[in-house]
Amino acid sequence: MKRLKRGRKPTVAECNHIKSFNLIPANWFISKKMKDRWMIVHREFGKPKVLPAP
Numbered sequence: 001m002k003r004l005k006r007g008r009k010p011t012v013a014e015c016n017h018i019k020s021f022n023l024i025p026a027n028w029f030i031s032k033k034m035k036d037r038w039m040i041v042h043r044e045f046g047k048p049k050v051l052p053a054p
Contacts, residue, residue, distance in 0.1 A: 006029060006031075006041070007029025007030050007031040007040070007041050008029060008030055009029065009030075010025050010028065010029070010030050010040075014030060014038075017038075017051070017054050018040065018051070021051055023040075023049075026043075027042060027043050027044065028040045028041065028042060028043065028049075029041045029042075029043060031048065033053070034053070035053065036052065036053055037050050037051065037052055037053055038050070038051045038052075038053055
């Protein structure tokens, strides 16, 4: 399995978008931001999740 990049801390606007999916932004890193979707990675478990971009 390919390892993902660790990611970076989300900004306030990104936190609001993550909150809209009933997720806790403090638990997630932004790994990749593409035009149509974001890849976020859980801080503790490293599990990736894909969200549609705002």
